[in-house]
Amino acid sequence: MTTEPRVLGPAEWDDWYGNLELAFGGVPEAPEERALWRELAEFDRFIGVWDGERPVGTAGAFSFRLSVPGGAIVPTAGVTMVSVAATHRRRGILTSMMRRQLDDVRAWGEPLAVLTASEPVIYGRFGYGVGTYAARATIDTTRVRLTVPEGTDDVVLRQADPVKAVGACEAVYARLVPRRPGMLARQPGWEAVPLLDPAGERGGASPMQCVLAERDGEVVGFARYAIKPEWSFAGANGSVSVKDMGALDPVAEAALWRFLCSIDLTTSVRIHSRPADDAWQHLVSDIRRCEPTLRDSLHVRLVDVGAALSLRAYQAPVDVVLEVADAFCPWNEGRWRLRGGPDGATCVRTEDAADLALSVRELGAAYLGGVSLTSLAAAGRVRELRPGALFATSVAFGWAVAPWLPHGF
Known part of the structure; x- marks a missing residue:
């Protein structure tokens, strides 16, 4: 077999979805629920890995529009239905699907990817951070x-x-x-x-x-x-x-x-x-x-750091240079100057000295305003390189109301 994912065809849906159900315990969903997800599925955004004729890996990405601080509605990939057959674990299937999916999301011009995790331990290594709580x-x-x-x-x-x-x-x-x-x-x-x-x-x-x-x-x-x-x-x-x-x-x-x-x-x-x-x-x-x-609840991944940080507002003025690490999506790595406030922002590449160092995972956690950069710094996940930069940036990233995902997908 090959671990290379390919796009799902409509005629393959039942076998593909059956493998998803099996990976989640094997209890069939109610017919009306299964039918609704098939109706909502965008087949050109759903992929799988096959071993012969049997699907052994599944993943999809709905085309969502997500609210961000300031009220903007941002195009977002809603990652869903991710599974690997129990018989095919530790063969790189999940990594290959995440690689293909994030490359696709970037090509679609969607600056964010989000998901809800059955096992939260999985997705941090792909750059997702917990951005909302229920x-x-x-x-x-x-x-x-x-x-x-x-x-x-x-x-x-x-x-x-x-x-x-x-x-x-x-x-x-x-x-x-x-x-x-x-x-x-x-x-x-x-x-x-x-x-x-x-x-x-x-x-x-x-x-x-x-x-x-x-x-x-x-x-x-x-x-x-x-x-x-x-x-x-x-x-x-x-x-x-x-x-x-x-x-x-x-x-x-x-x-x-x-x-x-x-x-x-x-x-x-x-x-x-x-x-x-x-x-x-x-x-x-x-x-x-x-x-x-x-x-x-919602795990958030910045697929395009510059675009994503430019699309939200900030509750206080901010002018900071971020040194971003992103091994899985290296196009995000490097220094970014973020300037913004309540009325909007810009975020562009810069050669200026960095004020804060963090990975794209921390940016995902803080992006919707519900997780503070100071709390992440207390865990050693954000480093302050210029005195005072952490507090000011953390205040700016916060928001007056907690972020919340109203339903799963």
Whole structure:
């Protein structure tokens, strides 16, 4: 066999996807989920490695548009469905696919690549850094109370069919995208992803439900959720699982959280993936009773350092020379002068002396504003070469809201 990847043909999808399922444990996905991913797949951006007629390596890259600090929407490769057959490990297949993929992304003119990792240990060696985190929690609604802002009672909540309400929900979502880095500007077809609700994966919970928040007849927020009824000798002990939500203002958001935390016959609200700085943490009376945890979410890779750093804004003025190491994509290596601020930036090659030294992995981690360069420096991953450069640059790279990926891909 050869480890050289080639582009996937539509007729090869079923075998290719079957190998992906096998690599992730062999449990077939629900037919509707598998069909949706096939519909969304861009076959000229999906590759594989074959041993004879059998696919033994898979990888794809959706053409995404990602929000970055400052509100710009940047073309981005969404790396997905990466697998190597258990029988063909340690033969260089993954490295060959990553090599081909990043070369392709560069040729497509997309300055960023992002992924969610089944095993985070894998992708650092290819230049990816953890750029966003997702918050999980379980709110004990028998002990926790919410304090909501004035005007919450003016928000009208209306139950809606999730499919019929998708247009209203997407309109809210689209307005939220430029406000928070890390969000995906959903393109046609992707509105179906948050609606995926295979019956076999509900674990005893209800089908997805939806509630809309309205003010003066306008939809200003939504929540998609499921309820799992449970009973004990003492009575009802059900739980609410929050699938997806969004709101255009604090009052609408508070109204949705109050609703979710007060549904009859339930005693907890389970939050699976929300921003690290999400507002509910400041509405609850006892954060300890919510057991919040963080988990890595979006891994970010700068494919074109100059273009990527020029496309985001910076929360404070910055003028710094970065010495960048990138062994896997050597076209990024060398010194780059970054000048910018809240209104935009430029980043070009320079021969000037470097102020900071770091690898492209650290730039990926800090790119969306959720990981500080000072924290990376404390771990020995960023070196300050000019006194004062680290603090000033770290402040500039930060952002007022935490970056967040709203759903997987």
